[in-house]
Amino acid sequence: MLEALQAMSSVILDPFLLLLIFATTIIGVIIGVLPGIGATTGAALLLPFTLTMTPVHAITVLATIYVSATFAGSITAILINTPGTSAAAATTFDNFPLAQRGEAGRALGVAVVSSTVGGIFSVIVLCIAAPMLARVAYHFRPPEYFALTLFGLSMLASISYGGAIKNLIGGVFGVWVATIGAEPTTGIERFMFGNYDLYEGLSFVPVFIGLFAMSELLVQSKKANQIASAITMKAVKLPTIEDYKKIWKTIVRSCGIGTFIGILPAEGATVASMIGYAEARRWSKNKEEFGKGSIEGIAGAESANNAATGGAMVPTMVLGIPGSGTTAIILVGLMVHGLRPGPYLFTEQVDKVYQIFGAMILANVMFLVMGLYAAKLFARISLVPISILWPIVFAFAVVGSYSLSSALMDVWIVLIFGTIGFFARRHGFAVAPIAVGFILGEMVETNLQNSLKMFEGQWWMILTQPLAALFLVLAVLGLCGPMIFGMLTRRK
Amino acid sequence: MKTSDWIVPGVITVFSCVVIYLSLQLDLSPPMIVGHSMQPRAFPIFLMVINLILIGLLTYQFYKNPPASIPLEPFHTWGTIILLIVFYGLTVAADFFLAIAVVMFLMCILWGEKRIPVALSTALVTPFLIFVLFDQVLMIRFPRGIILDWYYG
Numbered sequence: 001m002l003e004a005l006q007a008m009s010s011v012i013l014d015p016f017l018l019l020l021i022f023a024t025t026i027i028g029v030i031i032g033v034l035p036g037i038g039a040t041t042g043a044a045l046l047l048p049f050t051l052t053m054t055p056v057h058a059i060t061v062l063a064t065i066y067v068s069a070t071f072a073g074s075i076t077a078i079l080i081n082t083p084g085t086s087a088a089a090a091t092t093f094d095n096f097p098l099a100q101r102g103e104a105g106r107a108l109g110v111a112v113v114s115s116t117v118g119g120i121f122s123v124i125v126l127c128i129a130a131p132m133l134a135r136v137a138y139h140f141r142p143p144e145y146f147a148l149t150l151f152g153l154s155m156l157a158s159i160s161y162g163g164a165i166k167n168l169i170g171g172v173f174g175v176w177v178a179t180i181g182a183e184p185t186t187g188i189e190r191f192m193f194g195n196y197d198l199y200e201g202l203s204f205v206p207v208f209i210g211l212f213a214m215s216e217l218l219v220q221s222k223k224a225n226q227i228a229s230a231i232t233m234k235a236v237k238l239p240t241i242e243d244y245k246k247i248w249k250t251i252v253r254s255c256g257i258g259t260f261i262g263i264l265p266a267e268g269a270t271v272a273s274m275i276g277y278a279e280a281r282r283w284s285k286n287k288e289e290f291g292k293g294s295i296e297g298i299a300g301a302e303s304a305n306n307a308a309t310g311g312a313m314v315p316t317m318v319l320g321i322p323g324s325g326t327t328a329i330i331l332v333g334l335m336v337h338g339l340r341p342g343p344y345l346f347t348e349q350v351d352k353v354y355q356i357f358g359a360m361i362l363a364n365v366m367f368l369v370m371g372l373y374a375a376k377l378f379a380r381i382s383l384v385p386i387s388i389l390w391p392i393v394f395a396f397a398v399v400g401s402y403s404l405s406s407a408l409m410d411v412w413i414v415l416i417f418g419t420i421g422f423f424a425r426r427h428g429f430a431v432a433p434i435a436v437g438f439i440l441g442e443m444v445e446t447n448l449q450n451s452l453k454m455f456e457g458q459w460w461m462i463l464t465q466p467l468a469a470l471f472l473v474l475a476v477l478g479l480c481g482p483m484i485f486g487m488l489t490r491r492k
Numbered sequence: 493m494k495t496s497d498w499i500v501p502g503v504i505t506v507f508s509c510v511v512i513y514l515s516l517q518l519d520l521s522p523p524m525i526v527g528h529s530m531q532p533r534a535f536p537i538f539l540m541v542i543n544l545i546l547i548g549l550l551t552y553q554f555y556k557n558p559p560a561s562i563p564l565e566p567f568h569t570w571g572t573i574i575l576l577i578v579f580y581g582l583t584v585a586a587d588f589f590l591a592i593a594v595v596m597f598l599m600c601i602l603w604g605e606k607r608i609p610v611a612l613s614t615a616l617v618t619p620f621l622i623f624v625l626f627d628q629v630l631m632i633r634f635p636r637g638i639i640l641d642w643y644y645g
Contacts, residue, residue, distance in 0.1 A: 386603060387605040399623075
């Protein structure tokens, strides 16, 4: 414990790291306020830039982008009624009405304080829960990992966007994409069509830049010529004592909800904020204020979406299963930098892990300061015309993807997956399940193969392993849960 | 179900069948190497069978609750897709950074930027700054082309 605290506090003593967190928080807030570019797209675009950094600095950059961009989405949600990120969608319900009443500063004050509390709370939970989970995961063998990855994939069914079946189809497609290239144990070439650039399979980064950044570019093209108008705001006000009395219970509740939702594989800040908002309304004495400018609604949504960030890091770092689209990119960052996600990370590289956690806490504090003192400036950035913004994103996407292995093939992969992602989204398929499936694909196949070897081809023996059986039961519940829940609510 | 509702299930079904066919063409690995595990072709086939089951469920869902019709994308979207193809052609035929600059300029105009000097300066300054950053700071060597041949010598 003392070692962990030492490692976390060492962040403050590293001036370069401090400067990096400060600069990245600014970039993260800018990414969050720019329309369409959320934490996931931002992290995907910045990933190539982290390659020359040390592992701790690189992951700190990505984690800081994650927490600051998730918060910053609320700035535009308040001032131009356009959530900068999908996680801030629930914030618009009450923020904009409050802003229209001339209380934009108060709305932003409540949002920034709630986000900071949610973010710090979830990192504390991460510090406590991750090593505990790592101790359990330390004993996992291939059958347990196979069942766990199936559980992770089954959770795709409950992602809010798209619908269960479409998300599962996306997940299966992602797993198939992971089979492209030479099969690891036999070396047999699969779906390469004679192209030896694909021998080691598709790289994660270009696929992710394509799925998130390039497909978003095509989605944003529908909004070309759209002009946003901003609400004027004098200054950001901290909540008053009366406000705190009104919202503290909501913040505590949403911190718990957000962290729990974040920990569930494949769930993320968007789901957390929606549930945080709904629960805030359910427990409120002033239900009629919701949707008309309730500060409890703002606190409920904002503390939950930022609490989900730390929660989502738990399965990512301990089990190698991403908790959201952005943590999928952080997972890729860990792998690119030689930090193998999993329980061994907590025994072999524990100091690095706690430095990353310390940096996340610091990033939460920094965006509090920026939210309070520079929100007006950041809100202006959100009014950059998309006809200028997205061509710049295009340039960064193609150059960034090329730079990873100096191969034009990676650029073509960005274009192909951008187009696939766009058409998938056009027909109601989310791209996050494809990304999660792609990350988990190799894990599923390798652990299934190893399990079969362990049990001499008797696959049903997987079911005799208690933990594996538990994960498979959870996977079945994950698949059938939304259907059963839907039937029950319809009956009511 | 409308005819257009069959497009998504149809495309995914054809895709799944093609993958199964291609998987069946894969070489078999000797039993000594595979042991008690599975052949490399087995896993993709298994995935596509799951996909076909899911497509069956999706089609049933569409039959019960027909999806809302999707409006055709505006000209900007199709134009941007065409620009991506133009980018591919220009990169292969001319130069990577020239392709970026041309596509950026055309994208600015296509997306409604009426100020030509602004679009032009965005298309010229951004690739230049990105090139300097990647070439000088990150030490990345870019593919040769009309412009980079002149730069690299």
